[in-house]
Amino acid sequence: MAQARRYAGGVDGNRSLERGIEILRAFRPGVDTLGNGEIAERTGLPRSTVSRLTRTLVNSGMLDEVRNQRTYRLAASVISIGHAMRTGSPVLNAIGPMMRAESAKRRLNVGLATADRTMMVYLESIRYSPRAALRNVVAGQQVPMELTSLGRAYLAGIAEAEREQLLKQFKRRTAAATKALLTDVRRSISALERDGYCAVSWQPAVLAVATPIVLEGLPVYALNMSLQNVERSDALTNELGAYLTAFAAKCKEVLAGR
Amino acid sequence: MAQARRYAGGVDGNRSLERGIEILRAFRPGVDTLGNGEIAERTGLPRSTVSRLTRTLVNSGMLDEVRNQRTYRLAASVISIGHAMRTGSPVLNAIGPMMRAESAKRRLNVGLATADRTMMVYLESIRYSPRAALRNVVAGQQVPMELTSLGRAYLAGIAEAEREQLLKQFKRRTAAATKALLTDVRRSISALERDGYCAVSWQPAVLAVATPIVLEGLPVYALNMSLQNVERSDALTNELGAYLTAFAAKCKEVLAGR
DNA sequence: CCGCCGTTTCCACTGAGTGGAATTAGGGGG
DNA sequence: CCCCCTAATTCCACTCAGTGGAAACGGCGG
Known part of the structure; x- marks a missing residue:
């Protein structure tokens, strides 16, 4: 009767x-x-x-059951699939090495992220540290879309309809301060249209700027650069923004010739 | 009629x-x-x-569909779940920093892995490089179980029945050289029982030693140390093995006090 | 403009999946 | 040591979600 149809007001899909x-x-x-x-x-x-x-997820190797017999944890399979995602990503393959070089050259953090629902997920996050040995790469870390430069760059890069959809979800999430937040988000989007980047200091003493990367046939990505332990100033923001837009342009050039 | 029962000669599970x-x-x-x-x-x-x-996987955010409309790729969600796995892992949390310190101190590669079916998956792989800036951490990479020191250490750590199961699968995979391979695997397992570690040079000019980490209520892990661009010698192997067993003992101590 | 090949949709069938109720297992306290 | 209490698992009749072969669709190359 029901042919794998909408079961809970949603579109087609497999419920299980x-x-x-x-x-x-x-x-x-x-x-x-x-x-x-x-x-x-x-x-x-x-x-x-x-x-x-x-039980099925355990049989499929996605969960490990704890010998206590009462709980489960994610199994190693999930990181191997994650690894497959990263090695398969043409964008990361193309600009990952460039990001590393740029991080070393400019002595700042460089990140590449895209969206997972209402969060931004780093495909690569290169943290610059003067103690070079501590240089760290984290993939998969999530940051909130509406509060970060990465997220706002992403919002600026996607289609109008999709963006409005997401803005609605932020409202639902943050009961208070909604109006101010949305205004701030829209201000960032204007900045992106004007300057090609936006700046947000989400975490204290961190200055971050980001810009979207829009490519045919690929999800929208966002590229960011950030500096820790700095005092925010317009001059510094402008400098960082200039580095970022120049680097993004170089990336887009490379990516166009795929 | 069928209550989520065996559908293809398997145990209970959800087929979809x-x-x-x-x-x-x-x-x-x-x-x-x-x-x-x-x-x-x-x-x-x-x-x-x-x-x-x-279609369902796209709706759930696990796949992105390419605008070409004809293909799919893994979405960013998979790395965020992978990240959750890593940050949730008590073993990685406990000994990850120790591994980094050990890699720097001994100037060698240190890795932690566990099994995904017949492959070993790195939870963390710290590659030492004299050019410290290039120090690299890769998670999720897979290496074959039967050919690596990591895999053999794992095999030594698991239950007899499970091991025999896996050995059968190796036979199926490698048509030729089966007998020699299985003998070699068993030799490694003996070495582990005798010395506490095993040594395998899977890749040319790389010497690797590994040892299992067996903990109640957790999957079996394997810890390895390796050196690139070296000539294999018994003296060097013994030295590496000594470092490894000492480090593994320290790790187990920390992990016991969880 | 017209086939061609791979993808998606359709549809009747049916057994896979469901979830409330009964059962079992664990572990904490008397 | 045993019993109770809580939480997970299994049972079961029901039924609709899922299935897969066949038909329709659509993009691409000629």
């Missing part, structure tokens, strides 16, 4: 698969193990269903 | 979810995009089923 993915998603950064009860609570799924789906 | 995961797995490292046809071929699933499941 969607639910299984939602279970994987319930393991947020910092979470070690989750029991079926906690998963059921977080996802809103019936406990028996969760029990069956977690 | 299993298939969806299999589709994600079809994206191996280095693969950029896959079309539904290619996925159907790789997974052996009917094309219409693949079409529906890929």
Whole structure:
């Protein structure tokens, strides 16, 4: 009768698969193990269903069950799939080395990110440190879209309709300060249209600027540069912005010749 | 009638979810995009089923569809889940910093891995380089279990039954040289029992030693140390093995006090 | 403009999946 | 040491979500 049709007011899709993915998603950064009860609570799924789906995920190698028999954790498979994503990404392959070089040359942090729902996810984050040995690369880390230069650059790069969709979700998330926040987001988008980059100091004493990378047939990416332990000034912001736009232009050139 | 029962001679599980995961797995490292046809071929699933499941994976944010409309690639979500796995891992959290320190102190590569089916997956791989700026950390990379010191250390750490299961799969994979390979694997396992580590030169001019880390309630891990561009000698192997066993002991001590 | 090949949609069928209820297992306290 | 309490798992009848072969579609090359 129902041909894999809308089951809960959504578009076509496979319910069990969607639910299984939602279970994987319930393991947020910092979470070690989750029991079926906690998963059921977080996802809103019936406990028996969760029990069956977690079993399946264990069989498929996506979850490890803790010998205690009562909880699960993400298995190593998920990082190998993540690795496949990174090595398959033509954008990261093309500009990753350039980012590393730029970070060393300019002595600042360089990052590349894209969106996962309402968060920005780093494909690569090169943290510059004077103690070069500590130079660190983190992939997969999430930062909120609406509060970061990365996120605002992304918003500026996507289609109008999609952007409005996301702005609505931010409203739902941040009950207070909504109006001020949205105004600020729109200001950043104007800045991007005007200057080609936007600047946000999300974390204290960190100055970050970002710009979108829009390519046919690929998701919108955002490229950022940042400096830690600095005092924010217009001169510094402008300088950083100039570095970023120049670097982004070089990246786009390379990417165009794919 | 069938209560989520064995559908293809397997144990209980959810078929659609299993298939969806299999589709994600079809994206191996280095693969950029896959079309539904290619996925159907790789997974052996009917094309219409693949079409529906890929749609679901797009809706769930695990796949991005290429604007060409004909292919998919892994979405950024997979690395954010991968990141969650790494930050949630108590073992990596505990000994990751120790590994970095050890790599710097001994001037060699240090890695931590565990199994994904018949491959070993690095949770962390710290590559030492005299040019410290190039020090690189890769997570998620896979190496074959049967050919590496990491894999053999893992095999030595797991239960007998599980090991025999895996050895059977190696036979299936490597048609030729099977007997010699299995003998070699068993020799490594003996070495582990005797010396606490095993040495394998899988790649030319790389000497690697590894040892298992077995903890209650956690998967078996393997810790390795390696040196590039060296000539293999017993003296060097012994030295490396001594460093490794000492370091592993320190790690186990820390991990015991969790 | 017209085939051609791969992808998506359609559709009738049915067994895979569901979730509330019953059962089992664990672990904490008396 | 055993019993209770809590949480996970299994059971089961029901039914609709999922299936896959076939038909329709659509983009691309000629």
